Amino acid sequence: xxxxxxxxxxxxxxxxxxxxxxxxxxxxxxxxxxxxxxxxxxxxxxxxxxxxxxxxxxxxxxxxxxxxxxxxxxxxxxxxxxxxxxxxxxxxxxxxxxxxxxxxxxxxxxxxxxxxxxxxxxxxxxxxxxxxxxxxxxxxxxxxxxx
Amino acid sequence: xxxxxxxxxxxxxxxxxxxxxxxxxxxxxxxxxxxxxxxxxxxxxxxxxxxxxxxxxxxxxxxxxxxxxxxxxxxxxxxxxxxxxxxxxxxxxxxxxxxxxxxxxxxxxxxxxxxxxxxxxxxxxxxxxxxxxxxxxxxxxxxxxxxxxxxxxxxxxxxxxxxxxxxxxxxxxxxxxxxxxxxxxxxxxxxxxxxxxxxxxxxxxxxxxxxxxxxxxxxxxxxxxxxxxxxxxxxxxxxxxxxxxxxxxxxxxxxxxxxxxxxxxxxxxxxxxxxxxxxxxxxxxxxxxxxxxxxxxxxxxxxxxxxxxxxxxxxxxxxxxxxxxxxxxxxxxxxxxxxxxxxxxxxxxxxxxxxxxxxxxxxxxxxxxxxxxxxxxxxxxxxxxxxxxxxxxxxxxxxxxxxxxxxxxxxxxxxxxxxxxxxxxxxxxxxxxxxxxxxxxxxxxxxxxxxxxxxxxxxxxxxxxxxxxxxxxxxxxxxxxxxxxxxxxxx
Numbered sequence: 001x002x003x004x005x006x007x008x009x010x011x012x013x014x015x016x017x018x019x020x021x022x023x024x025x026x027x028x029x030x031x032x033x034x035x036x037x038x039x040x041x042x043x044x045x046x047x048x049x050x051x052x053x054x055x056x057x058x059x060x061x062x063x064x065x066x067x068x069x070x071x072x073x074x075x076x077x078x079x080x081x082x083x084x085x086x087x088x089x090x091x092x093x094x095x096x097x098x099x100x101x102x103x104x105x106x107x108x109x110x111x112x113x114x115x116x117x118x119x120x121x122x123x124x125x126x127x128x129x130x131x132x133x134x135x136x137x138x139x140x141x142x143x144x145x146x147x
Numbered sequence: 148x149x150x151x152x153x154x155x156x157x158x159x160x161x162x163x164x165x166x167x168x169x170x171x172x173x174x175x176x177x178x179x180x181x182x183x184x185x186x187x188x189x190x191x192x193x194x195x196x197x198x199x200x201x202x203x204x205x206x207x208x209x210x211x212x213x214x215x216x217x218x219x220x221x222x223x224x225x226x227x228x229x230x231x232x233x234x235x236x237x238x239x240x241x242x243x244x245x246x247x248x249x250x251x252x253x254x255x256x257x258x259x260x261x262x263x264x265x266x267x268x269x270x271x272x273x274x275x276x277x278x279x280x281x282x283x284x285x286x287x288x289x290x291x292x293x294x295x296x297x298x299x300x301x302x303x304x305x306x307x308x309x310x311x312x313x314x315x316x317x318x319x320x321x322x323x324x325x326x327x328x329x330x331x332x333x334x335x336x337x338x339x340x341x342x343x344x345x346x347x348x349x350x351x352x353x354x355x356x357x358x359x360x361x362x363x364x365x366x367x368x369x370x371x372x373x374x375x376x377x378x379x380x381x382x383x384x385x386x387x388x389x390x391x392x393x394x395x396x397x398x399x400x401x402x403x404x405x406x407x408x409x410x411x412x413x414x415x416x417x418x419x420x421x422x423x424x425x426x427x428x429x430x431x432x433x434x435x436x437x438x439x440x441x442x443x444x445x446x447x448x449x450x451x452x453x454x455x456x457x458x459x460x461x462x463x464x465x466x467x468x469x470x471x472x473x474x475x476x477x478x479x480x481x482x483x484x485x486x487x488x489x490x491x492x493x494x495x496x497x498x499x500x501x502x503x504x505x506x507x508x509x510x511x512x513x514x515x516x517x518x519x520x521x522x523x524x525x526x527x528x529x530x531x532x533x534x535x536x537x538x539x540x541x542x543x544x545x546x547x548x549x550x551x552x553x554x555x556x557x558x559x560x561x562x563x564x565x566x567x568x569x570x571x572x573x574x575x576x577x578x579x580x581x582x583x584x585x586x587x588x589x590x591x592x593x594x595x596x597x598x599x600x601x602x603x604x605x606x607x608x609x610x611x612x613x614x615x616x617x618x619x620x621x622x623x624x625x626x627x628x629x630x631x632x633x634x635x636x637x638x
Binding site for chain 2: 076081087094099101102
């Protein structure tokens with residue numbers, strides 16, 4: 001028996017299951033992101049997990065739909081904003097009389113809190129840059145974008 | 148803010164790269180990138196000034212004191228290399244981008260500047276850091292952006308050139324990482340100053356003996372030292388000329404710095420030159436590089452490839468200075484970092500100027516260009532004289548110290564070969580000059596000079612080769628101090 005070739009989005013099971021899963025993947029990504037300073041995880045892993053939700057969407061519903069959700073320009077800006085956020089935390093500590101990336105000075109009253117805040121912001125920057133870069137890699141391989 | 152200058156040296160260009168991507172508009176990004184590159188130069192000069200007057204600067208990143216944290220450590224040697232890299236970056240970046248040489252359209256030029264600034268960040272970072280693993284991290288930043296910059300060349304060959312550089316560069320990077328891992332295993336530290344303290348007691352172990360092999364081979368690939376130079380000719384030939392100018396003047400120089408730092412700063416000269424006998428290998432290879440590079444340059448028909456092979460010969464001079472391992476030789480090697488950066492950076496910019504008027508970098512296409520673009524080609528002649536080492540140019544200063552270094556060691560044959568290699572340089576420079584000025588000399592050519600925005604950066608570098616050829620106090624003076632500092636380490 002010959003099975004007719006179907007496009008991914010025409011397959012009912014794939015469509016329903018991925019629709020069901022995507023919110024959980026994104027949520028898990030956010031969990032790994034914001035729980036990273038207490039447990040295993042952090043910006044890098046979170047960024048990859050978060051993007052895998054988008055990649056799944058792109059695989060099932062097509063690259064055009066995904067690029068309507070996250071255009072190339074957003075990807076570029078996201079990757080740079082993450083790095084910028086990371087650097088700004090470092091520069092903020094310069095202005096508070098600390099060395100570069102010395103987060104302890106971020107909260108003048110409580111060094112531990114400053115440390116926590118610094119790590120959180122930096123990991124957010126890492127997460128943003130990694131998830132945007134992962135998506136950029138996916139776009140580069142999945143589509144033929146004329147430069 | 149003054150005490151934060153070491154951090155700002157890398158942070159400023161690193162933060163500027165994403166800002167370029169956000170700004171997007173080509174002219175705006177260009178002005179911004181120029182401002183950033185010049186402020187990097189100002190920081191580098193301030194650091195050199197500070198080091199020369201007050202001695203070594205140490206900066207603890209994140210407030211974590213070395214050896215636990217990452218330390219930025221600026222001494223005479225790396226302050227000098229920082230100035231070289233920042234100067235070239237500042238002079239080359241205003242050079243206008245030429246659509247005929249680039250794969251990307253004007254709307255995406257901001258990516259070029261972002262890559263350029265990242266590459267600058269990486270090169271400055273390798274130089275300024277006092278942490279061996281941090282060197283590897285910055286090496287990756289500079290290399291990855293360099294691969295992309297080379298791949299931006301318009302010709303198809305640019306992609307394969309970038310790819311083979313990527314393969315070689317990754318092998319080099321991995322070797323450096325393995326070497327770093329091996330000595331970390333034996334000492335438990337990555338800080339260079341701390342390593343120099345902790346290595347001598349374990350120096351007899353086999354692990355420590357293998358580490359320098361990996362480190363030296365890894366950096367030699369990045370340096371394009373003979374016989375690990377295969378990636379270089381294609382990379383420089385197919386890269387946009389402005390990129391070739393920047394990379395030839397900075398990337399190999401920084402790799403040389405890492406090699407010097409590993410030899411003198413970590414293991415100590417005595418271990419490398421007496422126990423391992425590095426000179427027995429490095430000296431002949433340097434001599435072969437000088438001769439083979441020059442002979443290969445003579446045979447080229449493409450001016451960019453000619454300059455690339457000449458680079459291999461010039462890198463031979465630098466490693467020769469290192470293998471002599473005495474004050475004059477080392478001074479010659481170090482001063483040649485700056486001098487070669489000026490002349491090769493300048494000569495590739497000359498090619499970029501020429502390519503704004505000529506279709507191809509083939510030598511035949513340059514016929515009669517001496518009368519079509521007199522100012523550009525005069526720059527080539529001056530730069531070429533400097534490559535040869537004519538007195539009054541920087542090339543002479545480097546060779547003078549190298550010959551002195553060879554004579555100090557009683558190596559008369561080496562001194563003779565340095566002069567012999569200069570004669571080969573006469574041949575390949577003359578070939579170009581002959582084609583430009585004397586072919587079809589009766590044909591009438593209309594004058595069509597490159598725009599001023601291209602000529603000014605070119606002549607700054609080429610003018611520098613003459614200025615620093617007469618005024619050696621700054622370059623040779625600092626190189627001499629740096630060489631003294633290196634030889635005093637570990638003794």
